[in-house]
Amino acid sequence: xxHTAIELNGISKSFGAVHAxxxxxxxxxxxxxxxxxxxxxxxxSTLMSILYGFYxxxxxxxxxxxxxxxxxxxxxxxxxxxxxxxxHFMLVENFTVLENVILGAEGEALLNTSIAKARSELERLxxxxxxxxxxxxxxxxxxxxxxxxxxxxxxxYRGAEILILDEPTGVxxxxxxxxxxxxxxxxxxxxxxxILITHKLREIMAITDNVSVMRQGAMVATRKTxxxxxxxxxxxxxxxxxxxxxxxxxxxxGGVMLSVKNLTVKDSRGVxxxxxxxxxxxxGEIVGIAGVAGNGQSQLLDAVSxxxxxxxxxxxxxxxxxxxxxxxDPADLRQxxxxxxxxxxxHVGLVLPFEENENAMLGYHRQAKYLNGPFLxxxxxxxxxxxxxxxxxxxxxxxxxxxxxxxxxxxxxxxLAREMEQDPKVLIVGQPTRGVDVGAIEFIHKxxxxxxxxxxxxxxxxxxxxxxxxxxDRILVMFAGRIVGERGPDASEAELGLLMAxxxxxxAAE
Amino acid sequence: xxxxxxxxxxxxxxxxxxxPLLLAALxxxxxxxxxxxxxxxxxxxxxxxFAAGAAAAVTGSAWAGLGAAxxxxxxxxxxxxxxxITHRGNQIVSGVAINFIAAGSTIILGQAWFRQxxxxxxxxxxxxxxxxxxxxxxxxxxxxxxxxIYSELLSGHxxxxxxxxxxxxxxWWVLFRTRFGLRLRAVGENPAAVDTAGISVSWLRYRAVIxxxxxxxxxxxxxxxxxxxxxxxxxxxxxxxxxLAALIFAKWKPVPVMFACLLFGFLDAFAIRVQGTxxxxxxxxxxxFMQALPYVLTVVLLAGFIGKAIPPRAxxxxxxxxx
Numbered sequence: 086x087x088h089t090a091i092e093l094n095g096i097s098k099s100f101g102a103v104h105a106x107x108x109x110x111x112x113x114x115x116x117x118x119x120x121x122x123x124x125x126x127x128x129x130s131t132l133m134s135i136l137y138g139f140y141x142x143x144x145x146x147x148x149x150x151x152x153x154x155x156x157x158x159x160x161x162x163x164x165x166x167x168x169x170x171x172x173h174f175m176l177v178e179n180f181t182v183l184e185n186v187i188l189g190a191e192g193e194a195l196l197n198t199s200i201a202k203a204r205s206e207l208e209r210l211x212x213x214x215x216x217x218x219x220x221x222x223x224x225x226x227x228x229x230x231x232x233x234x235x236x237x238x239x240x241x242y243r244g245a246e247i248l249i250l251d252e253p254t255g256v257x258x259x260x261x262x263x264x265x266x267x268x269x270x271x272x273x274x275x276x277x278x279x280i281l282i283t284h285k286l287r288e289i290m291a292i293t294d295n296v297s298v299m300r301q302g303a304m305v306a307t308r309k310t311x312x313x314x315x316x317x318x319x320x321x322x323x324x325x326x327x328x329x330x331x332x333x334x335x336x337x338x339g340g341v342m343l344s345v346k347n348l349t350v351k352d353s354r355g356v357x358x359x360x361x362x363x364x365x366x367x368x369g370e371i372v373g374i375a376g377v378a379g380n381g382q383s384q385l386l387d388a389v390s391x392x393x394x395x396x397x398x399x400x401x402x403x404x405x406x407x408x409x410x411x412x413x414d415p416a417d418l419r420q421x422x423x424x425x426x427x428x429x430x431x432h433v434g435l436v437l438p439f440e441e442n443e444n445a446m447l448g449y450h451r452q453a454k455y456l457n458g459p460f461l462x463x464x465x466x467x468x469x470x471x472x473x474x475x476x477x478x479x480x481x482x483x484x485x486x487x488x489x490x491x492x493x494x495x496x497x498x499x500x501l502a503r504e505m506e507q508d509p510k511v512l513i514v515g516q517p518t519r520g521v522d523v524g525a526i527e528f529i530h531k532x533x534x535x536x537x538x539x540x541x542x543x544x545x546x547x548x549x550x551x552x553x554x555x556x557x558d559r560i561l562v563m564f565a566g567r568i569v570g571e572r573g574p575d576a577s578e579a580e581l582g583l584l585m586a587x588x589x590x591x592x593a594a595e
Numbered sequence: 596x597x598x599x600x601x602x603x604x605x606x607x608x609x610x611x612x613x614x615p616l617l618l619a620a621l622x623x624x625x626x627x628x629x630x631x632x633x634x635x636x637x638x639x640x641x642x643x644x645f646a647a648g649a650a651a652a653v654t655g656s657a658w659a660g661l662g663a664a665x666x667x668x669x670x671x672x673x674x675x676x677x678x679x680i681t682h683r684g685n686q687i688v689s690g691v692a693i694n695f696i697a698a699g700s701t702i703i704l705g706q707a708w709f710r711q712x713x714x715x716x717x718x719x720x721x722x723x724x725x726x727x728x729x730x731x732x733x734x735x736x737x738x739x740x741x742x743x744i745y746s747e748l749l750s751g752h753x754x755x756x757x758x759x760x761x762x763x764x765x766x767w768w769v770l771f772r773t774r775f776g777l778r779l780r781a782v783g784e785n786p787a788a789v790d791t792a793g794i795s796v797s798w799l800r801y802r803a804v805i806x807x808x809x810x811x812x813x814x815x816x817x818x819x820x821x822x823x824x825x826x827x828x829x830x831x832x833x834x835x836x837x838x839l840a841a842l843i844f845a846k847w848k849p850v851p852v853m854f855a856c857l858l859f860g861f862l863d864a865f866a867i868r869v870q871g872t873x874x875x876x877x878x879x880x881x882x883x884f885m886q887a888l889p890y891v892l893t894v895v896l897l898a899g900f901i902g903k904a905i906p907p908r909a910x911x912x913x914x915x916x917x918x
């Protein structure tokens with residue numbers, strides 16, 4: 086058995102009244118991939134930030150390579166061979182790859198010699214680990230996957246032996262994620278120790294040797310990955326049994342509620358993002374749109390919900406055409422029974438500095454029940470918010486709390502409650518469970534099925550293929566702005582994957 | 596030949612008038628590149644001009660004046676830093692406050708100390724930075740064109756003029772060829788990247804505002820010790836703001852900053868030159884119109900010709916470690 090790379094004893098950290106970490110013990114064996122899993126807000130990132138010297142623990146001891154150490158600053162962590170790839174990349178966007186890599190590890194006061202040295206060292210690292218990136222490329226021109234590679238190179242350039250990755254696949258396409266996993270395995274073979282923080286159970290099962298589960302700031306269990314199951318981990322994370330698969334009955338589709346014909350949308354640069362798309366959504370069915378992020382799904386949603394202008398095509402809502410030239414404002418569509426859960430709840434769905442009760446009715450604020458003459462009826466708004474909090478189990482149950490202070494899952498529930506409680510005819514949902522933890526995912530999925538069973542027409546866009554497959558009654562695959570295929574809910578992942586990658590319909594069928 | 600001579604004189608005063616702008620704009624460049632917006636260039640320059648005038652009047656030494664100017668404007672820069680870096684205050688508010696403090700206190704202190712209505716006493720030659728004649732300036736004066744350019748345009752400026760123009764390549768070198776410059780640019784774009792790389796964001800930004808203090812001190816000294824012979828109240832007359840415009844105009848790059856300042860200096864020189872003389876076709880132009888030209892030009896050029904000026908991304912935003 087190999088030696089211990091990192092040992093944490095009794096680590097505690099609080100931010101004000103919040104105990105982010107309580108009395109955490111953790112042992113990580115050198116040369117392994119160790120997963121740390123937990124819901125959002127379970128304290129994973131805080132723990133790793135303590136290990137990286139970004140925060141100081143209130144109590145507890147850290148040992149690296151068997152020796153007790155104090156890590157007060159990131160530079161102390163770097164000196165101990167700890168590197169970190171942050172969830173939000175720590176890159177200077179208008180710098181080159183090379184400049185980003187040497188930042189903070191320049192060596193000398195003048196750049197000439199250090200840049201030359203860095204270039205050859207970087208080439209060696211790229212060769213050794215299969216991490217090819219053009220050292221002179223500017224970061225903002227690189228894809229997210231390549232930017233992440235730069236982050237890994239940064240850590241390796243500083244001589245990291247222990248690499249911490251915080252939610253590394255959240256921003257990656259499936260193919261990029263696979264490539265990342267290959268790199269991580271190779272790093273492990275070279276003897277590096279890797280700590281992988283994630284809330285995706287599948288990644289844990291696919292790549293880790295050991296896994297530790299955190300819940301509400303505490304470390305609840307550590308298992309060998311080969312000796313555990315997805316179900317057990319999910320239960321440990323949430324603290325109760327979780328249904329990972331969605332139970333639903335047969336769909337009973339009715340008449341067409343939402344009809345899109347020959348819709349074409351261009352972005353501000355004039356690039357065609359949605360190319361002649363037609364689709365129907367009937368009452369009582371969920372139509373799922375699968376696809377790798379960036380293939381026009383977002384623009385389709387925006388155009389249908391009236392946020393973005395379309396170049397041509399028609400959208401019909403319950404038999405009545407909707408103007409697409411910009412007159413169809415979202416408020417009007419809402420009144421006519423189209424509810425919209427936007428993909429990006431932080432920027433579009435919610436006003437984060439507002440109180441919860443304000444967000445719980447925003448967009449419907451002209452409705453009589455929220456008004457008292459020309460004024461808002463604050464008492465009615467708060468009562469309405471309290472009812473939604475109760476019904477959707479939004480936590481903390483405080484309608485006066487600033488929305489920014491809710492976790493991602495609860496923020497999403499605020500949006501869902503607002504849109505679903507309007508009793509719409511058509512519900513348009515984008516990425517309903519992005520950044521949402523397992524317990525809340527289960528709840529959101531159940532509510533979407535409920536909506537379907539109440540006879541609503543649901544259009545669902547998600548980059549999570551599992552979600553599309555388990556919820557949809559029909560699956561449309563989008564690639565490069567077009568619908569490239571339609572499948573039933575029983576279509577295999579491999580088949581959908583091929584369509585999503587743009588392989589022709591006929592070839593995919595074979 | 597007469598036209599040529601006029602042109603040389605016009606360019607000569609362009610150089611003189613652009614120097615305080617250039618020093619102030621370069622000062623702002625250090626601070627703003629590090630992510631600390633500085634609307635208080637005007638105030639620091641004014642305080643520097645006063646300190647320079649006062650110290651030179653008392654000691655009789657221009658160098659003592661320059662030193663005092665630098666000290667006082669470094670002090671004000673540190674006040675700005677303390678408010679906006681350490682206490683994460685609003686950088687605009689802090690900058691405006693510094694402008695007010697400088698405008699008021701220079702007059703009060705000037706009156707209290709020297710009793711000349713807010714002025715400092717007129718300086719003798721020793722208390723000023725005099726003109727430096729470059730070698731052979733007199734000998735080549737009669738050579739046509741080149742001789743005149745050398746002896747009139749290039750020679751005969753004060754030390755601070757030469758220093759200001761040398762600071763342009765120097766600043767470029769610091770920004771793009773040194774470790775400090777790399778970090779300075781990085782901290783203005785993404786302080787979190789600098790922090791996680793193990794570098795102190797605060798210390799880096801403090802060093803940047805100290806650079807700003809040094810340069811605004813020089814800019815102030817130039818006004819009271821080279822362009823004039825003593826401090827006059829409100830003598831910066833909005834140059835700190837024009838410097839800020841030049842900085843935006845030049846997209847926070849040293850060499851374009853120089854050209855922007857020369858352009859504004861030229862407009863200024865031109866305005867003085869045509870004062871009172873009717874222009875062909877147009878006739879008499881009000882002085883106020885000419886004085887407004889740099890600002891009008893900034894707006895017009897930024898709106899249409901130069902393209903978008905993208906400031907350092909973290910500019911104006913105090914750095915808070917996120918949870």
